[in-house]
Amino acid sequence: MSTIWVAGAGVVGRRVVRFLAERPVGIVDPRVRGWSDDVAPGDVVVVSTGGRHAVLAAELLGRGVSVVTVGDDLADCRELLDLEDQARTNEVALVIGAALSPGLSGLIARSLSDRLRECSEIHIALHGTAGPSCARAHHRSLSGSSPSWVDGEMRSTPGGGGRELLWFPEPVGPMDCFLAEIASPLLLHRSLPDVPRISVRRSARRRDRVTARLPMMRSPHPEGRIGALRVEVRGVDHDGRRVSLVHGVAEQVGTASAAVAATFAEAVSVEELPAGVTLAGDSRVADLRLLSRVVARGVRLQEYIGDLA
Numbered sequence: 001m002s003t004i005w006v007a008g009a010g011v012v013g014r015r016v017v018r019f020l021a022e023r024p025v026g027i028v029d030p031r032v033r034g035w036s037d038d039v040a041p042g043d044v045v046v047v048s049t050g051g052r053h054a055v056l057a058a059e060l061l062g063r064g065v066s067v068v069t070v071g072d073d074l075a076d077c078r079e080l081l082d083l084e085d086q087a088r089t090n091e092v093a094l095v096i097g098a099a100l101s102p103g104l105s106g107l108i109a110r111s112l113s114d115r116l117r118e119c120s121e122i123h124i125a126l127h128g129t130a131g132p133s134c135a136r137a138h139h140r141s142l143s144g145s146s147p148s149w150v151d152g153e154m155r156s157t158p159g160g161g162g163r164e165l166l167w168f169p170e171p172v173g174p175m176d177c178f179l180a181e182i183a184s185p186l187l188l189h190r191s192l193p194d195v196p197r198i199s200v201r202r203s204a205r206r207r208d209r210v211t212a213r214l215p216m217m218r219s220p221h222p223e224g225r226i227g228a229l230r231v232e233v234r235g236v237d238h239d240g241r242r243v244s245l246v247h248g249v250a251e252q253v254g255t256a257s258a259a260v261a262a263t264f265a266e267a268v269s270v271e272e273l274p275a276g277v278t279l280a281g282d283s284r285v286a287d288l289r290l291l292s293r294v295v296a297r298g299v300r301l302q303e304y305i306g307d308l309a
Contacts, residue, residue, distance in 0.1 A: 008049035015258030054079035070099040077183035099257035106280030112233040121234040127203040128227020130254035144181025168228035169250040177201035191281030227253035246304035
């Protein structure tokens with residue numbers, strides 16, 4: 001049985017180790033010289049550090065080590081996608097975006113789209129952050145360029161606009177949400193290329209939008225408070241009716257992200273996933289029922305069923 005290593009001991013990394021307590025697992029610090037000496041070909045590394053992951057992933061793939069990343073940086077995910085040939089050549093797996101979104105949002109979007117005859121729209125919204133690195137990424141995303149797939153092309157829209165009032169699962173409830181620079185539409189379009197419209201937003205207050213281009217004015221919460229994810233899929237069901245399906249979770253972002261990362265790491269370690277790139281919205285993850293495995297780790301999935309009156 002291969003060993004699963006966790007690169008980074010932040011909020012997400014520590015919780016990944018907790019979820020994998022019954023398996024051979026260890027923590028490594030990429031900032032320490034010689035950190036990878038114990039990592040052997042055939043092992044799996046979950047990269048949960050802050051910042052970009054493509055350079056580290058390329059090094060590990062070249063050594064015959066499979067990689068699971070948890071980042072949502074748009075430029076970084078584009079670079080990670082370019083590593084597919086390297087992963088295939090070295091016969092190892094590369095999972096890109098195994099966190100809340102991208103990650104759990106892709107698992108839910110795939111599950112909901114499979115219930116439709118035709119899926120025309122996927123809209124994702126996020127609330128909350130994990131640890132300090134995640135909070136800083138949230139802060140920056142509102143000043144970046146938000147990707148949206150619209151009718152055959154990837155469009156880039158300034159973050160902080162496109163306000164929508166969206167309802168998250170309780171106890172979070174309604175929040176103002178805005179377009180943000182998050183990689184989810186890029187990765188979901190690759191997994192679900194026939195869906196004409198894909199977007200992502202995140203909750204923000206007026207102060208967040210005003211100060212997005214400035215350094216954070218105060219230190220982020222060390223653990224992150226309760227967060228939430230909302231995934232809405234629109235289309236035509238098998239009876240020919242126009243429908244909108246909405247699922248979501250309300251959970252600490254670090255806990256939900258770690259549950260997704262641990263689930264993918266286990267799937268890689270037992271060779272359920274093939275060599276090359278795997279994304280959370282791919283069809284084969286539905287066949288493996290990875291969403292049900294995440295739910296089994298305590299991440300409660302909620303469904304909006306509308307007004308029954």
